[in-house]
Amino acid sequence: MISTPHEEPQLFFFCELSGTDLLRLLDYPDVLNLLATRAYGIALALPVFDDGYAAATRVLNTHGIPVVAWLALPADEGLAFNLQNYPRAAACYQAFHAWAQANTLRFAGVGFDMEPPLSDALFVGWSSAREITRRLWLARDNALFPAARAAYLELMAAARRDGYEVHAYQIPLIADDRRIGTTLLQRALDIVDLPADVEVLMCLSETAPEWFGSALIAVYGPSADALAVGSSDGSGAILHWEDLRRDLLLAATYTDIIYVATLEQCVANGHLARIAALDWGTPVRIAVLPYAVLWSMRLLVLIGLIIARYGKTVFAWLGWLVALILWLRSRRTTAQPASGNCHGANEQRHQAKREQW
DSSP states (O other), X not given: OBOOOSSOOEEEEEEOOOHHHHHHHHTXXXXXXXXXXXXXXXXXXXXXXXXXXXXXXXXXXXXXXXXXXXXXXXXXXXSSBOXXXXXXXXXXXXXXXXHHHHTTOOOSEEEEEBOOOTTOOTTSSTTHHHHHHHXXXXXXXXXXXXXXHHHHHHHHHHHHHTTXXXXXXXXXXXXXXXXXXXXXXXXXXXXXXXXXXXXXXXXXXXXXXXXXXXXXXXXXXXXXXXEEEEOOSSSSXXXXXXXXXXXXXHHHTTOSEEXXXXXXXXXXXXXXXXXXXXXXXXXXXXXXXXXXXXXXXXXXXXXXXXXXXXXXXXXXXXXXXXXXXXXXXXXXXXXXXXXXXXXXXXXXXXXXXXXXX
């Protein structure tokens, strides 16, 4: 059992609706009022910059609701950013900033979603193990990484100069790469560890079983600036309230910034009012077995990264140690016959003396 803090964390709701649909959602009873009175923020996905999104953003600005511009590529371009499309990230941000200024829109921050390319089915089926192994083996030869990393660093700096707080939506494995001080996983998965003001580790329950998100939260929560909970699998379904409640309370034990996926699902399922009435001091339980499984998997990842970083050095020192042991053994072997010869000579002298007497 884990006790949660009594202070309510800052909540941001992912929203993947079009501008027109978001305006329609805000007309639902109490939705706009709840967002404004509870100071909930919205991370608004912006695959395009049109009048509909501008109108929806103005309504949110008027009511003092914090808005994070969740920059996204069109679906046919993969939605998220990675090493392969880094030139599009800069172009997307520049278009967003020009659009925001032209329409006098206020955004509290800019969100960058960093995910492996959708074409890479890295986590589907047993055949993915071979692909992941191949990528790890070739990771150091990823020629895109240096240029892409430099471009993203400049992009983050440009966003800050323009007055935006930078939020990065990252897969949890990024925390392991950073902890060991490597870039192996980044190179293998075609992603970059963005130097964000707020890094959000995506601990969503997008796949069955439903405890998956909770186990991710418990394992990676201590490494997180912020956490994302809920479900955003595009099916329109959301976690049952008890599961979402558990994940929210659990995430609040590790961070004071929580993203929830998604606003439209929460409104459709009646969860928004429940979240507003949530007692953040309620103790929460997590299942031991799922936590132990994911914790063990993370430990294996960390061990693998340590070996990848320090393996050559360790093997080099082991070589010197083996050479030293072999040298000491050879000296000992040489010394033993010499000692035996001296002992035999002494015995012969004593024998000769006894015969003389």
